[in-house]
Amino acid sequence: MTETRLVPMPADRLPGWLDRTMTEYVASRMRAGESRERAEANAQRSTEQWFPDGTPLPEHFVWDVVDEQDEVVGFLWIGPFTVGGSEWWVFDVEIDEPYRRRGHARRALEAAQRVAAEHGATSIGLNVFGYNTGAQDLYAQLGYRVTATQMQLPLA
Structure with missing residues (x-):
């Protein structure tokens, strides 16, 4: 088993x-x-809401996911869904392609859950797009449960 650590993303890499x-x-x-x-409007709203001055709001964490060789293998961003709230959110998590299927995402999410709990979170949620079945499987294994399903029928 490989090691996985969360390290605050350096300010010069954040933008x-x-x-x-x-x-x-x-x-x-x-x-x-x-x-x-x-x-694009959704992305703009997210940036303005969570990174109003180009840096994350307090209690939002943006980490590099680092392996046992001290290589950055991905990133993870979590924080409260509303300022000061106890319901937290995994806003983004990604492990770089060459490092996938080694348990880094699982261990990073487990570490993030501990940080959220230490900061008063009572739950942690996330969104996963329907086409991302691999991530859906991982989240289910970690105990996440489906709270809503959106469906769409393209007409054109």
């Missing part, structure tokens, strides 16, 4: 990460059926 993660967020929303305009 590039935020740009990349919001670009990927737009692409994911479009893949799930949303228009580019709506997806």
Whole structure:
């Protein structure tokens, strides 16, 4: 088994990460059926809400996921869904392709759950797009349960 640690993302890497993660967020929303305009508006709202001055709000954590070789293998962002709230959210988690299927996501999420609980969280939720069945399986194994399902029928 490999080691996985969460290390605060350095401030100098945060702007590039935020740009990349919001670009990927737009692409994911479009893949799930949303228009580019709506997806970009959602990304803009998220950035303004959670990173109003380019840095995460207090109690929001953006970490590098690091392996036993001290290599950054991915990232994880969690925080309260509302300022000061006890319901927390996994806003984004990604393990880089060459490092997947080694348990890094599982161990990173388990560590994040402990941090959330230490900060008064009573629950932690997340969104997973319908096409991401591998992530859905992992979340189910970790004890996450489905709280809502959105479905869409394209007409054009």
